[in-house]
Structure formats: C-alpha cells, structure tokens
Amino acid sequence: METLRDAFDFSDFSKAERIGLGLFTIFLLVFPWLGAGSFVKAVMIQFLLFSLFGMGWNTIGGYGGQVELGKAQYVGIGAYTVALMMVWWKIPFWVSMPVGVLIAIGYSFMIGYPLFRLKGHYFAIATICTSLVLQDIFINWKLVGAAKGIELPIHDHPDFLFMQFKSDVYYFYFIMALFYAGLFYMNWFRKSKLGYQLRMIKEDEDAAESLGIDARWCKIKAYSIASAFVAVGGGFMAVYNLYIDPYSVMDLDLSIKIALMAMLGGAGSMWGPIIGAAFLIPLDRFLGSWLGGQKGLIGVDFMIYAAMIMVVSAYQPRGIWGIIEQFRRKGA
Amino acid sequence: MIILDAIIQGILMGLLFALVALGLTIIFGVMDIVNFAHGEFLMIGMFTAYWTSLLLHVDPLIALPTSAIVGTLLGVASYYWLVKYLLRGPMIAQLFGTFGLMLFLRYLAQFLFGTDYRIVQKGLLVGKSLSLGPFILDWTKLSAAILSLFAFTLVYYLLHRTKLGRALRATALNKEAASYMGIKTDRMNALAWAIGGGTVGIAGGLLVNFWYVYPTVGLLFVMIAFASVALGGFGSIKGAFFAGVIIGMIEMLFPVLGHLIGSDFLGPHFKFTLVYFAYFIIVVLRPQGLFGWKH
Numbered sequence: 001m002e003t004l005r006d007a008f009d010f011s012d013f014s015k016a017e018r019i020g021l022g023l024f025t026i027f028l029l030v031f032p033w034l035g036a037g038s039f040v041k042a043v044m045i046q047f048l049l050f051s052l053f054g055m056g057w058n059t060i061g062g063y064g065g066q067v068e069l070g071k072a073q074y075v076g077i078g079a080y081t082v083a084l085m086m087v088w089w090k091i092p093f094w095v096s097m098p099v100g101v102l103i104a105i106g107y108s109f110m111i112g113y114p115l116f117r118l119k120g121h122y123f124a125i126a127t128i129c130t131s132l133v134l135q136d137i138f139i140n141w142k143l144v145g146a147a148k149g150i151e152l153p154i155h156d157h158p159d160f161l162f163m164q165f166k167s168d169v170y171y172f173y174f175i176m177a178l179f180y181a182g183l184f185y186m187n188w189f190r191k192s193k194l195g196y197q198l199r200m201i202k203e204d205e206d207a208a209e210s211l212g213i214d215a216r217w218c219k220i221k222a223y224s225i226a227s228a229f230v231a232v233g234g235g236f237m238a239v240y241n242l243y244i245d246p247y248s249v250m251d252l253d254l255s256i257k258i259a260l261m262a263m264l265g266g267a268g269s270m271w272g273p274i275i276g277a278a279f280l281i282p283l284d285r286f287l288g289s290w291l292g293g294q295k296g297l298i299g300v301d302f303m304i305y306a307a308m309i310m311v312v313s314a315y316q317p318r319g320i321w322g323i324i325e326q327f328r329r330k331g332a
Numbered sequence: 333m334i335i336l337d338a339i340i341q342g343i344l345m346g347l348l349f350a351l352v353a354l355g356l357t358i359i360f361g362v363m364d365i366v367n368f369a370h371g372e373f374l375m376i377g378m379f380t381a382y383w384t385s386l387l388l389h390v391d392p393l394i395a396l397p398t399s400a401i402v403g404t405l406l407g408v409a410s411y412y413w414l415v416k417y418l419l420r421g422p423m424i425a426q427l428f429g430t431f432g433l434m435l436f437l438r439y440l441a442q443f444l445f446g447t448d449y450r451i452v453q454k455g456l457l458v459g460k461s462l463s464l465g466p467f468i469l470d471w472t473k474l475s476a477a478i479l480s481l482f483a484f485t486l487v488y489y490l491l492h493r494t495k496l497g498r499a500l501r502a503t504a505l506n507k508e509a510a511s512y513m514g515i516k517t518d519r520m521n522a523l524a525w526a527i528g529g530g531t532v533g534i535a536g537g538l539l540v541n542f543w544y545v546y547p548t549v550g551l552l553f554v555m556i557a558f559a560s561v562a563l564g565g566f567g568s569i570k571g572a573f574f575a576g577v578i579i580g581m582i583e584m585l586f587p588v589l590g591h592l593i594g595s596d597f598l599g600p601h602f603k604f605t606l607v608y609f610a611y612f613i614i615v616v617l618r619p620q621g622l623f624g625w626k627h
C-alpha cells in the first residue's frame with residue numbers, strides 16, 4: 001500500500017511543477033481531439049515513446065550516474081520477441097510483450113554481472129560493444145530475418161489482442177498509458193531504497209560501499225529496471241511500426257538518442273527525460289522533414305542536434321532542467 | 333600457408349590499427365578523456381587525402397602531409413573550442429561532449445560529400461602488388477604499414493627522448509605536480525590533441541589508398557581502436573602498438589579459421605563482432621590491459 005501511495009504522491013514537488021504536470025495531462029487527454037494532422041500525431045507518439053525510454057535510462061544513467069550507451073539492444077529484444085512470437089506462433093501482444101520484458105531482464109542480469117565490474121569510460125565503451133555484438137548477430141541470423149528484418153502480418157480488422165488499429169488514436173492512448181505507468185513508477189523509484197542507494201553511489205561509490213551498500217548489485221538491479229522499461233517500448237515499436245529490422249531497433253544511434261535525451265533534459269531529475277524528449281523529438285522530426293525534404297541538405301538536422309549536445313555538455317552538464325533550476329534559485 | 337599469409341596480412345593491417353589507436357591512447361593518457369570523435373578524425377583525414385589527390389591530381393601518398401596538417405588542426409581546434417570547457421564538468425558531460433563532436437563531424441561530412449562510398453582509383457601504388465615467393469602483398473597496404481611504423485617511431489621518439497615529450501608525460505602522471513614544475517598543462521593538453529589528431533590524420537591518408545571512404549567509416553575504426561587501447565592498457569603507447577598488431581592478426585585469422593573448420597558461424601562477417609567481444613572480455617578480465625600503468 002505504501003508503495004502505491006508513494007507512486008501517486010507528488011506533494012514534494014513545487015506547486016509550479018504540479019500544475020505543470022496537471023496541465024500536461026489534460027493536454028495529452030484532449031490532444032487527439034484537437035484536430036492535429038497525422039504527422040503531428042506521429043510525432044506525439046514518438047515523444048511519449050522516447051520519454052519512456054529516457055525514464056528507463058534515467059534509473060541507471062541519471063540516478064546511478066553510469067554512462068550507459070547500449071540501451072538499443074533491449075529495445076531490440078523487446079521488439080523482436082513481440083514480432084517473432086506473433087509471426088511464428090500467432091501469440092497476442094499482451095502475452096509476448098511481458099515475455100519480451102522478462103527476456104530483457106534475464107539478459108540484462110547476464111550482461112550486467114560482468115559489465116558492472118567496470119567503471120567510467122571502460123563501462124561506457126563496453127555497453128556500446130555489447131549492443132553492437134547483438135546487432136551483428138541479428139544482422140546475420142537468418143532465422144530472425146537477418147538484415148531484411150521482420151514484417152508483422154496486417155490483420156483485416158482492428159484487433160485488440162494483437163494491438164492492430166486503424167487509427168493512431170488508440171496507439172496514442174496506449175503509449176500514453178505506458179508513459180504514465182512509467183511516470184508513477186519513477187515517482188516511486190526516486191523515493192525507494194534503491195533510488196537513494198543509487199544516488200549515494202553516484203556521489204561517492206567508496207563511501208557508499210563503506211556504509212554497507214553493495215554498489216555492484218544495486219547497479220545491476222537498476223540496469224535491469226532500465227532494460228525492462230526499454231523493452232516495453234521496443235514491444236510497442238514492433239506493433240506500431242509493423243516492421244522491424246536490426247538497424248531500426250538495435251542501432252547505436254538509438255542508444256545514443258535515448259541517453260542524450262535524458263542527459264539534455266537533465267539526467268537524475270524526474271522531469272529531465274520528458275523535457276529532453278519534448279525538445280529533441282519535435283526538433284528531430286520537423287527539422288528532418290523540413291530540411292531532409294530539400295535536396296542537398298541531408299544531415300543538417302543532425303548537425304544542429306550535435307551542436308546542441310556539445311553546447312549543453314560544455315556549459316550546463318545538468319541539462320535543461322539544470323538551467324531551469326538555476327534560474328529558479330536566482331529568482332527565489 | 334594460408335594461415336601464414338593471414339598473419340602477414342594481419343600484421344600489415346594491424347600496424348595501421350595501431351596508428352589509429354596511438355592518438356586515442358595519448359589523449360587518454362594525458363587527460364583521462366576518451367575521444368569518441370577519433371574515428372571521425374580518421375574519416376576527415378581520409379576525405380582530405382581523397383579530395384587533395386583528386387582535385388590536385390597528385391598521388392594520395394603525396395597528399396599525406398595535408399591529411400596530417402588537417403588532423404592536427406582539427407585536434408587543436410577541438411581542444412580549445414570544446415574539450416577545454418568539458419574538463420570542468422563531470423565525466424558524463426565529457427563523454428557526451430566528444431560524442432556530440434563525433435555526430436557533428438559525421439553529419440558535416442555527410443552534408444558536404446553525401447553518403448556515397450568513394451575510393452581512390454588512381455595512384456602510384458593502387459592496384460599494384462609485390463609478390464614475395466608465395467605471398468602477394470598489396471603495395472598500398474605495405475607502404476601504409478611501413479609509414480605507420482615510421483610515424484609510430486617518430487612519436488615514440490618525441491615522447492621519450494625530447495624535453496617536450498618529458499613534459500607531456502609528466503602532465504600525464506600528475507597534472508598538479510607538473511604545473512608546479514612550470515609546465516603549462518593547458519598547452520600540454522593541446523599538444524596531446526595535436527599529436528592525436530595528426531597521427532590519426534596520417535592513418536586516414538594511408539587508409540584511403542585501399543579502403544572505401546564514407547561519412548560513417550569512423551565507427552568501425554574507433555571501435556577497433558577502443559579494443560586495441562583496452563588490450564594494450566589505456567594510456568600506454570607500447571601497449572597500443574602491440575595490441576593493434578594483435579587485433580589486426582585476429583581480424584585476418586578469424587575468417588581463415590572459420591574457412592578451415594568449415595563453420596558458417598565463424599564467417600568473415602563476424603570478424604568485427606569478435607573485436608567488440610574481445611574488448612568486452614579484455615576489460616572485464618584484465619582492466620589494466622597488457623602494458624597498462626594507469627588504473
């Protein structure tokens with residue numbers, strides 16, 4: 001019971017933050033009825049999806065302070081489990097998604113155990129390596145479609161069991177539900193024992209260990225939580241896009257995007273990943289469709305994106321949320 | 333015989349890998365920063381040599397100094413315009429900062445040159461080979477190996493036999509103590525980035541003779557360089573050299589072994605997977621690497 005109360009209790013946030021969250025919720029609820037075009041709706045879905053990814057990354061990367069750059073492999077595990085179980089055995093989404101999450105958790109423990117012997121740069125590069133190895137295996141594995149990927153069968157009628165709908169509205173509300181589940185979980189997580197232990201480890205790992213915290217085990221737990229979050233999103237990607245391949249769900253760029261969004265918004269804060277996604281996803285999409293459409297301007301969107309990353313990491317490593325807090329403290 | 337051939341080819345390739353890893357290990361050794369943009373420096377070195385040779389109608393080998401100069405300038409510019417500011421922040425900011433630089437350079441190249449795969453068509457050595465008994469060695473690879481060995485010796489000499497090199501190594505060992513001794517550590521950092529950029533520029537100029545150049549070519553080489561640096565020990569120059577050669581040999585031997593055993597799973601498309609996997613195993617089992625002295 002206490003867990004539930006903690007999850008829904010936002011009273012330790014400032015009034016402005018609570019009002020902001022309330023308005024944001026109302027906005028999301030009425031959004032499909034505002035008459036936005038299908039492109040804008042797709043951007044919104046992407047935004048919620050990446051917020052979910054970012055929240056997951058925030059557990060290990062933000063609260064735990066570990067530079068994790070291999071989240072794409074868990075997106076891939078989630079997406080491939082859903083897609084393969086649907087294509088091979090016609091198993092509905094509601095069964096295959098939890099299975100995917102369980103596989104992701106199991107795999108994360110397997111990888112995490114040796115991985116968290118490492119620290120700092122070694123750890124960051126090793127996470128990239130594990131993700132690239134898995135991607136290479138999937139690119140060459142004929143059984144799972146190799147580099148061509150998998151197409152999910154399209155049903156004639158909307159099917160709730162297989163999450164197939166004619167309209168984006170249903171997908172929107174579904175990812176919104178996942179987003180809020182994630183948000184409440186994170187609200188509980190930051191107040192949980194593990195949350196405090198992770199922040200302690202981030203501040204000073206040796207001091208944390210001397211207080212009897214098993215730092216490595218805490219990190220592994222946080223890592224598997226992050227992996228579970230990301231695998232849920234991966235499962236959603238499979239049914240939403242109806243097509244997956246190793247490049248779209250397992251690429252290094254995806255891992256980086258996930259980490260960057262959380263980092264740009266403000267790693268280790270509740271709203272950071274959401275702000276980061278709200279900033280970068282529309283930028284990415286609109287710049288991409290605006291500039292990418294013009295011939296000869298390929299890559300300019302990513303250049304702007306990269307320039308922002310450099311500026312933020314050089315001047316305010318705590319991200320946009322850090323800047324907001326800085327202003328608030330000056331105002332107060 | 334086929335194995336011996338693979339070993340020789342591997343050593344040739346490995347010398348180039350070692351040269352790529354050299355800059356990475358120097359920068360890491362001096363200032364504890366992993367330069368993710370290192371592969372992109374290589375890519376720019378490759379493009380520089382490519383365009384110089386194409387537009388000025390000279391051999392890519394003659395274009396080599398331009399690659400070195402561009403690489404050096406790039407290294408110094410990234411130090412003074414970006415890395416200097418990153419040093420104030422936490423490690424995560426440093427990682428993302430160089431990551432941002434990597435993305436920026438990659439997409440700048442894509443914007444300027446498009447995503448086409450390009451290769452040098454004409455050159456003194458392109459397409460020619462030397463046959464030594466049963467072995468056939470491409471002149472491009474052979475000259476690249478010799479020149480990278482030369483560059484390596486030069487840097488080694490610079491670091492171990494000159495006053496400047498001694499100052500640089502002092503900065504790597506203890507920044508504060510070095511600055512008390514009157515060493516301008518800020519300049520030493522810049523020097524590390526200059527050497528790092530310059531050597532990887534040369535490596536790019538050599539590589540373009542026999543490798544396709546395209547904007548994302550850097551990723552593969554930077555991962556190989558990470559593996560070499562991890563194997564040799566972060567910050568160790570000797571380590572980078574031997575590790576580069578070892579990884580070059582693994583990369584060439586692996587498909588041959590797969591061919592001999594007749595296993596599909598040991599095919600050539602997994603040879604770089606092996607490099608990533610090797611990095612993981614090495615850092616987990618022996619974090620200090622073969623010749624590591626830091627950490």
